[in-house]
Amino acid sequence: MKTPRFVCHGCGAVVDAAALLPFRCPQAGAAGDDVDHLLAPEDSTPPHQGAIGSLPLVGRAGVGGPAETDPFLRYRTLLSPYRLARAWGLPDAAWSDIAGRLDRALIAVDGRGFRLTPMAPQPALAEAAGSPGPLWVKDETGNVAGSHKARHLMGVLLYLKVLEAARRPAGEGLRARRLAIASCGNAALAAAVLARAADWPLDVFIPPDAEPAVVARLTELGAAITVCRRRDDESGDPCYHAFRRAVAGGAIPFGVQGPDNGLAIEGGRTLAFEMAEGFREAGAAVETLFVQVGGGALASALAQGFAIAAEAGVIARPPRLMAVQTEGCAPLARAWQRLGDSDLADAARHRSWFMWPWENTPSSLAHGILDDETYDWWAIAAGMRASGGGTVVANEAAIARAHRLALAQTAVSVSATGSAGLAGMLSLPPSDQATAVIFSGVER
Numbered sequence: 235m236k237t238p239r240f241v242c243h244g245c246g247a248v249v250d251a252a253a254l255l256p257f258r259c260p261q262a263g264a265a266g267d268d269v270d271h272l273l274a275p276e277d278s279t280p281p282h283q284g285a286i287g288s289l290p291l292v293g294r295a296g297v298g299g300p301a302e303t304d305p306f307l308r309y310r311t312l313l314s315p316y317r318l319a320r321a322w323g324l325p326d327a328a329w330s331d332i333a334g335r336l337d338r339a340l341i342a343v344d345g346r347g348f349r350l351t352p353m354a355p356q357p358a359l360a361e362a363a364g365s366p367g368p369l370w371v372k373d374e375t376g377n378v379a380g381s382h383k384a385r386h387l388m389g390v391l392l393y394l395k396v397l398e399a400a401r402r403p404a405g406e407g408l409r410a411r412r413l414a415i416a417s418c419g420n421a422a423l424a425a426a427v428l429a430r431a432a433d434w435p436l437d438v439f440i441p442p443d444a445e446p447a448v449v450a451r452l453t454e455l456g457a458a459i460t461v462c463r464r465r466d467d468e469s470g471d472p473c474y475h476a477f478r479r480a481v482a483g484g485a486i487p488f489g490v491q492g493p494d495n496g497l498a499i500e501g502g503r504t505l506a507f508e509m510a511e512g513f514r515e516a517g518a519a520v521e522t523l524f525v526q527v528g529g530g531a532l533a534s535a536l537a538q539g540f541a542i543a544a545e546a547g548v549i550a551r552p553p554r555l556m557a558v559q560t561e562g563c564a565p566l567a568r569a570w571q572r573l574g575d576s577d578l579a580d581a582a583r584h585r586s587w588f589m590w591p592w593e594n595t596p597s598s599l600a601h602g603i604l605d606d607e608t609y610d611w612w613a614i615a616a617g618m619r620a621s622g623g624g625t626v627v628a629n630e631a632a633i634a635r636a637h638r639l640a641l642a643q644t645a646v647s648v649s650a651t652g653s654a655g656l657a658g659m660l661s662l663p664p665s666d667q668a669t670a671v672i673f674s675g676v677e678r
């Protein structure tokens with residue numbers, strides 16, 4: 235088996251995962267460069283039938299088998315760390331062993347490991363929302379650390395574990411490097427749970443107004459916390475700047491922003507694989523998917539995952555991807571408008587024309603999607619264009635109504651950020667076609 239390679243969608247740089255850590259594009263940061271650098275696995279961008287021919291995803295007897303309920307086992311042949319392990323001669327059992335140990339540690343730390351999460355139509359919610367068509371809700375609130383975020387980071391952690399197990403030069407000195415993340419919410423909690431399960435030291439960069447309950451849990455999990463204030467000489471998120479400095483000093487990027495670690499996006503694709511399989515089992519043709527967008531890793535992972543599932547024939551075509559932001563912070567909607575029908579490849583070489591930090595300090599009930607920048611904007615734009623989707627800017631009334639309806643009409647204890655995709659649906663005229671949303675995080 236070939237070792238997996240990663241390709242930057244902006245500059246075309248190729249990284250062999252056996253030789254270099256495929257986190258940030260090696261060309262990123264060059265002076266005067268306005269390229270949108272992001273590494274994605276080479277053979278999971280079309281055409282990629284070869285990579286997915288043996289998946290439970292396509293209904294054949296795969297290595298995991300249809301009965302496998304841990305997504306990181308079920309979809310392992312689609313994950314580049316698994317392919318790297320096999321290319322380096324590790325047996326299939328070595329992957330099961332790595333994933334199994336982490337699973338047991340996660341259960342000890344957080345009371346749960348990764349399992350396929352529930353998804354079902356929610357007729358009462360559809361009716362209350364005025365939707366004539368069926369409304370599917372994928373519930374991530376019971377996932378590891380209470381949101382979908384841990385999926386992203388599990389993709390990274392499994393890669394680190396494979397490097398350790400294979401004892402290759404690419405993994406030398408890895409254990410001496412700390413993990414680092416900039417976040418004050420679900421991503422930080424997910425990182426801290428996974429880092430604790432792997433017994434790997436973690437630095438978390440948080441703003442001064444981070445919720446005390448989150449800070450307390452991060453501390454309990456053993457994360458080292460640095461509070462970062464806005465500075466006059468810096469635009470954009472000060473936590474993100476501090477994170478970048480830590481990574482420049484040798485830390486391993488353990489965040490969910492794709493440009494810093496393409497592997498994080500890959501782990502998130504498992505969510506789309508699960509949904510696609512669920513739609514197929516139910517015989518449902520879901521027309522539109524509304525997704526709340528902050529830094530953009532979630533929507534980017536879904537766009538890529540659904541494209542792979544469609545190409546594998548699991549679903550006829552990817553649902554229309556509708557990216558939902560709030561009035562208080564909508565850098566992706568701004569970029570999408572600027573993009574119009576311009577050439578995407580060209581846009582990847584003129585990033586700053588499309589994406590720059592939101593000027594005002596944003597606020598919203600859905601505070602988890604207030605990222606200054608949509609770091610993964612390009613991949614989402616590509617997904618929206620390919621699926622005939624677009625952006626929706628929801629006002630605060632819609633965000634609040636979506637949250638109220640979600641809590642009243644379903645049994646899911648979802649946060650306002652977690653139900654913000656539904657606010658996008660509420661902001662558009664009702665449709666009689668099937669729609670899906672993701673309740674992505676638990677109410678804390």
Ligand SMILES: Cc1ncc(COP(=O)(O)O)c(C=O)c1O
Nearest residue numbers: 420528529530531532602674675
């Ligand atoms: C519950 C929840 N849903 C959705 C998002 C948005 O994800 P992304 O930042 O990848 O766009 C976040 C981000 O923090 C979140 O916490």
